[in-house]
Amino acid sequence: MKVALAQISPHLGNIRKNFDLHLQAVDKAKREQADLLIFPELSLTGYLLKDLVETAALDPDKSPIFKEFKSLSRDISLVLGFVEEKAQDKGLFYNSAAFLDKGKILHIHRKVFLPTSGMFDEARFFAQGRNFRTFSAPYGKIGILICRDFLHYAASYLLFTGGSEIVIVVSAAPGRGLAGKNGFATSRMWELMGEAISRFSSAFVIYCNRAGLEDGIVFAGGSFIFNPFGKRLAQAPYLKRNFLIQEVDLAEIRRARKNWPFKRDDKPEVILEALKRIVHDYDD
């Protein structure tokens, strides 16, 4: 399978311009004969929306833009980030990512962990998702996480238990900390998680971050792909806009799982019971 990562810098709150940005990437990915093209978190809207959230919201079942994306997905599978507001849930805005394939939306993940501390204020503007589900795609079982979701390792465990063979992480991760060499301290954090989750879930981890700046926040770029052995197959440069193309061998999932039977030996029932006891014993 050929994967393309569009490390773009969306225009904040301008869906029309961002749609064009997506079209350019789709053209490029199709020229490169990619099977799957992934965009970052909130790729259609930009990240730091604040009160713009409501004007940027789309209903994927009704929006003309989604209709266009659905038709584009006849030639290439797409993952894109957007603000979701369903007709039946008016006023609830989700930070969502959709997987589109062969003219259909196969899956939408709503961000569960909305960072709201320090420089982040997401829970002020977004409703929180409530689920981590895998879904079947032509390339195997896939799970999608959005940015901070990935830093809560239980989210990856749920996808692992749900059978994910490919974990797609879409991100708008700002960089911070310049004490190290060549890059942000926080980029190392994402790479560490990517390596660990890919290796210990024997799954591909495909991380697409964005580039560019918004209100002085610097998005770190550095999108990457780890194979099911925890080996980094490719990485986009930090900071810069980039378009990364990488061939991945899906047979590696089976090879990794034969060598390291983490999946075979997983004990979700034990975990579930232990979790129940822990939650039950909270005394506040």
Place this chain on the structure above:
Amino acid sequence: MTMTIDCPFAARILTAFIKEELAKFGFKKGILGLSGGLDSTVCAYLAARALGPKNVLGLILPYGPSFNEDVRDAVRTAKLLKIRHRIIDIAPMVDSYFERYPTENRVRRGNKMARERMSILYDFSAREKALILGTSNKTELLIGYGTIHGDLASAINPMGDLYKTQVKQMARYLKVPVKIQKKLPTAGLWAGQTDEGEIGMTYAELDEVLFHLVDERESKEELIARGYPKEKIEKIMAMIKRSEFKRKLPPIPKISSRTIGHDFLYPYDWDK
């Protein structure tokens, strides 16, 4: 943790910031006040890298016609970088005000001069279609060592997250003339003024304490336990507290259901 930064990477970020932020608002040119000191020199180096020397205008705004050493250093920086520059003596404007409202209070006089420079920068900003690059560093912003609506005013402030110590690191990396690197920092509010003299400690001491307090979120007690003198920590904390107003827009009393600054919240880069 350490205050040493990866200068090449920081320079990439700051030049990208200058370039992209100007482009978003439809500007190609940047303008800044050049004092001949370290901060404005480093900012000019970054601006020249980001925008190209022809798109940077340095205004040299001395009080009085004498071509003193700071003016000479500023001119030299402009020439080294091949950026445009212009010298405007602010004495006629400032003196005409103080002839009417005389004072010997050097802080009032200094603040007036800082605001006169700001006023000229903003007029040239409109005249040249150039955005104003601020030159305030994180140390000054935190302790409030700047004139509100004077040198603290700008359109974008590229070095606002670099402590003075880190600006010095950047100066070394950018190969700013050693003479400017070694200059004693001064706000230039009056002759013989130095920042360190006025603040009562060196930037090295000040930045270390600020770094632990702000970046590392350590408490006063933790800093005392680390061996920093209690009086200095308290003085610094008081300066931070006293100057919060310089880092904020003026407060608005909330009357309506939606109020600017309280719950009318839009990004700066709205639709860019």
